[in-house]
Amino acid sequence: MKAGSLTVVGTGIQLVGHLTLAAKAWIEQADKVLFAVADPVTAKWLRSLNATAESLPYNTNNQRRRETYCEMTEKILAEVRQGLNVCAAFYGHPGVFADPAHAAIKQARQEGFRARMLPGISAEDCLFADLGLDPGKNGCQSFEATDFLIRQRKFDPTSALILWQIAMVGNLSFYQPGGNLHSLKILTEVLNRYYDSEHEVIVYEASVYYPVCEPVICRVPLARLPETEMTEVATLYVPPKSPAPIDREMLMRLGMSVSVEHKKEETSQWKTTNKL
Ligand SMILES: C[S@@+](CC[C@H](N)C(=O)[O-])C[C@H]1O[C@@H](n2cnc3c(N)ncnc32)[C@H](O)[C@@H]1O
Known part of the structure; x- marks a missing residue:
């Protein structure tokens, strides 16, 4: 392995x-810390943990976010190539919707450097906690909103649906407040093929400053999604519309008795005499 x-x-x-304690230790011990975080307080705090800490370039003059992400990756690699033990900190989980983090690790390994990623707490983890959503109950599907639309992702409306980056639908550039009305109308129209207009959806923003501020949990009928106020960090949660029916033949094949309790509001919660 090369130095660095x-x-x-x-x-x-x-x-x-x-x-996490592990992440904190890596930040403190690094020869160089680079960061891409969403708020100035965290930036200041990172500098207090390690005096080398420096913000990654975030050049909004680029036409596309992708170019800015390439610049971040290059900056990280430039420090590693100098033989330094570099710690790059990204907000949330560093591997969730964080292209430059994955790209930098891949590139560093290709060049013969040791590279690793530590997990962190993502917006989705906060959503599970704040909305009381257990992905083990009905399953959970998670898509980037633009990707969801342009690739016509197949999904199951009887299972939970999470759409990321809804304030950036159709936007490969940078966030513009209120600039997504047209795209949100399209997203709503597509969702409306699977859920009725009155189906409650939640525009969710986890609190960065908890416990001083509560999370934003805005419940609206699907039809009102386009006019719902949201910021750059909004994530959409679409609850399951109805429970998936149970395949009795499969129950039999699995040797499970067909003692299934259907509850009106939670019909996917069921029990067998085999107790799952
Ligand atoms: C570039 S991704 C970064 C995700 C981040 N790495 C994570 O682990 O959550 C930005 C998207 O994450 C989601 N997000 C980020 N911060 C959030 C917050 N405070 N509340 C809800 N969703 C958030 C939104 O969907 C936002 O558009």
């Missing part, structure tokens, strides 16, 4: 409290 290494860590969503 890369460790990518996540700072979580909420200030300070979401950083």
Whole structure:
């Protein structure tokens, strides 16, 4: 292995409290810390943990976010190539919707450097906690909103649906407040093929400053999604519309008795005499 290494860590969503002890140790011990975080307080705190900490370039003059992400990757690699043990910190989980984090690890390994990623707390983890959603119950599907539309992702409306980056639908550039009305109408129209207009959806924003601020949990009928106020960090949660029916033949094949309790509101919660 060459001298120089890369460790990518996540700072979580909420200030300070979401950083794991492992991530903190890597930040403190690194020869160089680079970061891409969503708020100035975390940036300041990272500098207090390690005086080398420096923000990754975030050049909004680029036409596309992708170009900015390439610049971030290059900056990380430039430090590693100098033989430094570099720690790159991204907000949330560093491997969730974080192209430059994955790209930097891949590139570093290709060039013969040691590179690793530590998990962090993502917005989806916060959503599970704040909305009381257990993905083990009805399953959970998670898509980037633009990808969901342009690839006509197949999904199951009887299972939970999470759509990321809804404030950026159809936008490969940078966030513009209120600039997504047209795209949100299209997203709503597509969702409306599977859910009725009155189906409640939730525009969710985890609190960064918890416990000072509560999360934003805005429940609206699907039809009102386009006019719902949201910021850059909004994530959409679409609850399951109705329970999936149970395949009795499969129950039999699995040797499970057909003692199934259907509850009106939670019919996917069922029990067998075999107790799952
Ligand atoms: C570039 S991704 C970064 C995700 C981040 N790495 C993570 O682990 O959550 C940005 C998207 O994450 C989601 N997100 C980020 N911060 C959030 C927050 N405070 N509340 C809800 N969703 C958030 C939104 O869907 C947003 O558009």
